Amino acid sequence: MAPSNPQRRGTSRIAESLRAQLWPVPSVAIALAIALGIGLPILDEAIDDTLPAWLTVYLFQGGADAARAVLQAIAGSLITVTALTFSLTVVTLQLASSQFSPRLLRTFTSDGVVHWTLGLLLGTFVYSLTVLRTVRTGGDERDLFIPVMSTTLAYVLAVASVIGLVAFLAHLVRELRIETMLTTVHREASAELDHSFPDDAGVPAIVPSGGGSNEILVGAAESGFLLMVDEHSLLDLAIARSVVIRIDALPGSSLVRGVPLATLWPQxxxxxxxxxxxxxxxxxxxxxxxxxxxxxxxxxAGFGLRQLIDVTAKALSPGINDPTTAVHALGHAAALLCDLAARDLGPRLHRDDNDRVCVIVRRPTFAHYLDLVVAQPRLYGIADPAVTGRLLRLLQEVAWNGDHPAVLAAVRDQLARMRESMARQEWIAADRTRLNALAAEVDDALDGRWRAEAYEAG
Structure with a gap:
């Protein structure tokens, strides 16, 4: 089982961390604006008398006072617009947190359109201020200087900022739609599945059981969530010390300082x-x-499913009461689960040159992922026939796409739990008949049979 590239994974983590911050792109834009605001007026002064006539027609034609007025107007208006943009972004974050899920905040803070819009507005503001200091009216024994190219560029940047603001508002409206959010989470989770589980499900590898009484537990160095494991560093360490290292904590699990997260034993x-x-x-x-x-x-990879189920649970809360959103979120989760059903979810094994297992990295089983998706919607939405029907349809879809015994066993277990919960509900006869029929269709899918009437609008 080939390990993933640790350098790429480390770079991905750094890139993801920076992508989720609002400050990197605006900071770079401000630095470039300062450099351009200092350098371009110098070039302006050096070639002012050598510009061809056809070019000067398109450049700023006013005097020093007019140049000051233009630059001041651009700087003053853009700082107001920037404040408006920040305000809209904050409102968007508040809406996403309260209406959908706090876990979706990273989706907005990592939005490139927000970053580049803020960078454009702040960069134009700083550039205009920087150029403004170079305009000279000719008094106080200083020569008259009008940075025509610099002022023209400020005007172009101001127009671009207006266009960027309009594009930002249109983008913001689109991003606030729940379907857009769900699609974004689905796309990111699907891409991570390709990185975390690149292999199709095959013959399970033999995993060493442990070292018995010679095992040594390794506690977490600090509390938090497990973000990344440098598997190649562990492999080098295990080979150098002739030990087997098993990481017992799952990706995204909560770590508490001092609580064991790994086990060591001699080879x-x-x-x-x-x-x-x-x-x-x-x-x-x-x-x-x-x-x-x-x-x-x-x-x-489970974090994407966690986000989708958070949206589902939030939609099913009494304060929101939006089962349609819950049904749509479960549709995205079903697609991810069907993808997972065909992948190798066993522990990741790393071997030395003698083909001996040196590092074992545990990964969530399919039953873990399926329970993550089904448990909370079953708890909060079982009374709604539409949500219950979508959960049964999800199990049917997964059963049809999974042929591994572990996948089918997980579906059977969840189907039994669904039937137990359904038996306690007080539905009208028609709804109960329909849902029992859907449960029977899950049984058919587990046996390799598909009913054409399974599809219905949700």
Whole structure:
């Protein structure tokens, strides 16, 4: 089982962290604006008398006072527009948090359109102020200087800022639609599935069971969420110390300082890890495990499903009461689960040159992912026939796409739980008959049979 590229995964984590911040792109834009606002007037002064006549027609034609007025107007208006843009962004974040899920905030803060719009507005503002300081009226024993190219560029940037603001408002309206949010989460989760589970399901690998009494537990170095494991560093460490390292914590799981997250044991049965090596091994494992205060999609394919189910649970709350959104979110979750059903979800094994297993990285089973998707909607939405019907349809779709015994066993288990919950509900006879028929269709799918009448609008 080939390991993923640790350098790429580390780069992905850094890129994801920066992408979720609002400040990097505006900061770069401000720095470029300052450099351009200083450098372009110098070029302006150097070639002012050598510009061809056909070019000067398109450049700023006013005097020093007019140049000052233009630059002041651009700077003054853009700082107001920037404040408006920030306000709209904050309102969007508040709406996403209260209406859908706090976990969706990363979707908005990582939005490139928001970053580049703020960068354009702030960059134009800073550039105009920087150029404004170079305009000279000719008094106080200083020569008259009008940076015509610089002022023209300020005008062009101002027009671009207006266009950018209109595009930003249109984009914001589109992003506030729940279907857009669900599609974005689905796309990111699907891409992470391709990185985390690149192999199709096949013959399960033989996983070493452990070292018995010679096992040594390694506690978490700090509290937080498990974000990333540097598997290649662990492999080098395991080979150098002749041990087997098993990471027991799952991606995205909560870590508490001192609580075991990994297990070590010697490669050679009957041997004991030297006491001097234990401290170094614990330090090495701690250095290879990255944790943080907030989950990210990198190396954590389940985070996308968690976001979708958060939206589902929020939509089913009494304060929102939007079962249609819940049904649509479950549709996206079903598509991801069907993709997962065909992948190898077993532990990731890393071997040395002698084909001995040295590193074992546990990963969530399919039953874990399926329970993550079904459990909360079943708890909060079982009384709604539409939600119950979509959950049964989800199980039917997964059963049809999965042929691995573990997948089918997980579907059967969830179907039994659904039937137990359904038996306690007080539905009208027609709804109960329809839902029982849907449950029977799940049984058919588990046996490789599909009913054409399974489709219905949700």
């Amino acid at each position: 050679q049965p009957g041997t004991v890890i030297a006491a001097d090596d234990v401290a170094d091994l614990r330090k090495g494992v701690a250095a290879a495990v990255s944790s943080g205060s907030e989950r990210t999609i990198v190396q954590d």
